[in-house]
Amino acid sequence: AKDVLILAFESSCDETSVAVVKNGQEVLSNIIATQIKSHQRFGGVVPEVASRHHVQQIIHCTDLALKQAQVNYEDLAAVAVTYGPGLVGSLLIGLMAAKAVSWAHKLPLIGVNHLAGHIYAANLVTPIKYPALALVVSGGHTELVQVSAPGAFTILGDTRDDAVGEAFDKVGRMLGVNYPAGKTIDQWAHEGQDTFDFPRAMLEEDNLDFSFSGIKSAVINTLHHAEQIGETLNKKDVATSFQNDVVEILVTKTKRALANYPSQQLIVAGGVAANSGLRERIQKEISPQIEVVFPPLRLCGDNAAMIGAFAYVKYQQQQFNSLALNANPSLDF
Numbered sequence: 522a523k524d525v526l527i528l529a530f531e532s533s534c535d536e537t538s539v540a541v542v543k544n545g546q547e548v549l550s551n552i553i554a555t556q557i558k559s560h561q562r563f564g565g566v567v568p569e570v571a572s573r574h575h576v577q578q579i580i581h582c583t584d585l586a587l588k589q590a591q592v593n594y595e596d597l598a599a600v601a602v603t604y605g606p607g608l609v610g611s612l613l614i615g616l617m618a619a620k621a622v623s624w625a626h627k628l629p630l631i632g633v634n635h636l637a638g639h640i641y642a643a644n645l646v647t648p649i650k651y652p653a654l655a656l657v658v659s660g661g662h663t664e665l666v667q668v669s670a671p672g673a674f675t676i677l678g679d680t681r682d683d684a685v686g687e688a689f690d691k692v693g694r695m696l697g698v699n700y701p702a703g704k705t706i707d708q709w710a711h712e713g714q715d716t717f718d719f720p721r722a723m724l725e726e727d728n729l730d731f732s733f734s735g736i737k738s739a740v741i742n743t744l745h746h747a748e749q750i751g752e753t754l755n756k757k758d759v760a761t762s763f764q765n766d767v768v769e770i771l772v773t774k775t776k777r778a779l780a781n782y783p784s785q786q787l788i789v790a791g792g793v794a795a796n797s798g799l800r801e802r803i804q805k806e807i808s809p810q811i812e813v814v815f816p817p818l819r820l821c822g823d824n825a826a827m828i829g830a831f832a833y834v835k836y837q838q839q840q841f842n843s844l845a846l847n848a849n850p851s852l853d854f
């Protein structure tokens with residue numbers, strides 16, 4: 522059969538990314554333009570600033586993606602784009618670019634759910650085996666998802682409040698770390714001691730849901746209290762204790778999900794999948810029982826290759842969208 526080349530766009534948050542993916546599993550190019558520097562001084566992503574950056578970057582990224590893949594528009598089978606969840610202004614830029622290509626080159630348009638993309642980043646490493654369990658951990662999401670067949674998702678557990686990456690970023694901010702703070706907290710967690718006992722919310726509860734606002738508040742209260750009594754805390758110890766507690770919650774709930782939903786594979790996806798503490802514990806405690814897929818760091822964060830990977834599933838199912846496809850900021854499975 523002829524190879525299926527898909528041009529994919531991702532612009533849901535603060536990375537502008539364009540990729541060319543072959544048969545849903547081979548990355549021919551994956552250009553990622555990050556805007557983090559422009560948002561850092563605000564301590565988080567500013568939607569208006571993000572949209573403007575996407576406008577400035579997207580055409581250049583598209584040219585680069587095609588050039589690097591050594592592909593012309595005529596070689597493409599379809600064009601894919603993230604249509605949610607995410608920031609509406611940011612999503613619209615990717616959508617407009619994808620629609621323009623679709624219309625001008627008469628290519629089918631495929632709208633992709635950003636979370637499905639994060640999960641299908643695994644398919645760029647090794648073919649997904651069904652049923653699979655996915656732990657999706659990012660700045661906006663913390664979910665346990667069952668993937669029973671290609672493109673068939675069921676949410677088994679969700680966060681009741683903050684996403685895990687958001688908790689890393691907020692705690693980091695209190696510790697004086699630049700946004701996004703996950704990577705630095707992760708580094709500090711290797712240098713400090715686990716001396717604090719923060720509450721591990723919902724660990725005992727017999728469900729698959731998460732809550733991270735309690736632990737975040739506990740860290741903040743501990744820091745405030747120390748400040749009031751003039752004590753200086755070791756930031757690295759705080760980071761270590763926080764990360765260990767968060768990882769404990771994630772690993773416990775994942776094990777519980779695997780016990781209740783027999784799976785062929787565990788996929789760990791999203792930006793927080795880069796966390797080394799999480800990787801180590803899953804490797805040690807879950808890998809012996811079941812195949813675990815951790816996409817490489819470049820495919821864990823937001824990128825268009827993962828969007829192209831999932832778009833291939835929809836391409837095979839002939840699930841195409843019209844040019845009326847709109848952004849859906851709160852899109853769910």
Ligand code: KG4
Nearest residue numbers: 659660661686701703707792793796822823
């Ligand atoms: O998936 P992603 O790139 O963007 C969203 O869709 O949210 O995830 C970004 C999140 C940020 O909150 C960032 O702090 C976190 O992933 N992150 C980490 C690590 N690297 C990035 N969190 C913990 N440990 C890390 N090593």
Ligand code: ZN
Nearest residue numbers: 639659822823
């Ligand atoms: Zn993401």
